[in-house]
Every structure is written in structure tokens, then in C-alpha cells.
Amino acid sequence: MKKSVIMTTLKKKIRERNYKFTMQRQIILQAFLDSKENHLSAEDVFALIHDSNPDIGLATVYRSLELFTSLELVKKLDFGDGRNRYELNDHNLAHSHHHLICLGCGKVVEFSYNFLDDLKKKVKKENAFNIVDYQLKFYGYCSVCEKNNLVQRKKILAR
Numbered sequence: 001m002k003k004s005v006i007m008t009t010l011k012k013k014i015r016e017r018n019y020k021f022t023m024q025r026q027i028i029l030q031a032f033l034d035s036k037e038n039h040l041s042a043e044d045v046f047a048l049i050h051d052s053n054p055d056i057g058l059a060t061v062y063r064s065l066e067l068f069t070s071l072e073l074v075k076k077l078d079f080g081d082g083r084n085r086y087e088l089n090d091h092n093l094a095h096s097h098h099h100l101i102c103l104g105c106g107k108v109v110e111f112s113y114n115f116l117d118d119l120k121k122k123v124k125k126e127n128a129f130n131i132v133d134y135q136l137k138f139y140g141y142c143s144v145c146e147k148n149n150l151v152q153r154k155k156i157l158a159r
């Protein structure tokens with residue numbers, strides 16, 4: 001989906017809930033659209049916008065992210081490292097996705113599988129429960145860390 005289309009949707013959602021679509025809020029949302037990394041902490045957002053917008057403080061970023069979370073524009077994510085990350089809610093994007101979290105280097109990779117839609121249907125049918133949202137997190141080791149782990153294990157064995 002085009003960035004401008006997503007921004008228009010976000011703007012509409014903010015106004016629908018009787019909040020103002022301020023320049024600051026737009027700049028913070030734009031940081032998510034422009035960033036290559038989908039999962040940003042408040043500090044990440046602050047660092048991204050600070051050079052061109054030195055008047056927006058970290059406290060404003062925090063407050064805006066909390067507001068966006070309550071309006072369901074963004075999702076607050078916990079990858080288990082004690083730092084909240086935020087990402088644009090899937091409802092505003094085309095696809096739904098889940099996360100693979102590396103315990104070695106902290107890298108987060110996104111993945112999506114269609115079989116989860118089948119699972120949703122099955123749950124609905126068998127449990128009379130309509131799932132509207134879900135998050136799947138797999139913790140493990142990425143290929144680089146897995147290789148390092150193997151090397152380390154071999155070293156220990158060779159001792």
C-alpha cells in the first residue's frame with residue numbers, strides 16, 4: 001500500500017475519534033512509514049525525527065505513541081528485552097504478520113503464513129469464538145547466532 005494512502009487512513013482514524021491531526025503526530029507517524037525497521041521504540045522514533053524536528057521532545061513522542069496505541073493505529077510490542085516497540089497496526093497495512101525473535105542478537109524478523117487464517121476459522125467453528133487479533137512470537141536463534149552457538153559448543157567439546 002502506498003505511504004500516502006496509509007497516512008490518509010491514519011489521519012481519518014485520528015479525526016474520527018475527535019483528536020487533532022497535529023503536525024507533530026503526522027511527523028511521528030511518518031517516521032514509521034519512512035523507517036526500514038518496522039519495530040521502533042520511542043527512543044528510535046525520537047532519534048529518527050530529532051535532526052529535522054528538534055522541537056519535538058521525547059516526552060511528546062511517548063505521549064503520542066500511547067495515544068496511537070489506544071486508537072489502535074499502532075501496536076505496542078514486547079519482545080522480552082524490557083523495551084517497548086511500536087509498529088503500525090496491521091489493519092492499516094495489507095498483511096498480517098508475526099515475529100521471529102533472536103535471543104542471541106535481538107534481531108526481529110517478520111513472517112506471515114496463510115494457514116493461520118485456517119486456524120482462525122477452525123477456532124471460530126469449534127469454539128464459537130471470533131478471533132479479531134492475535135500475535136505469534138517465536139523465540140530462538142537466527143542463522144548467524146546459531147552458527148556462533150555451534151562454533152562455541154565445538155570449542156567447549158574440544159577442551
Ligand SMILES: [Zn+2]
Nearest residue numbers: 102105142145
Ligand atoms: Zn541472532
Ligand SMILES: [Zn+2]
Nearest residue numbers: 038087097110
Ligand atoms: Zn512486525
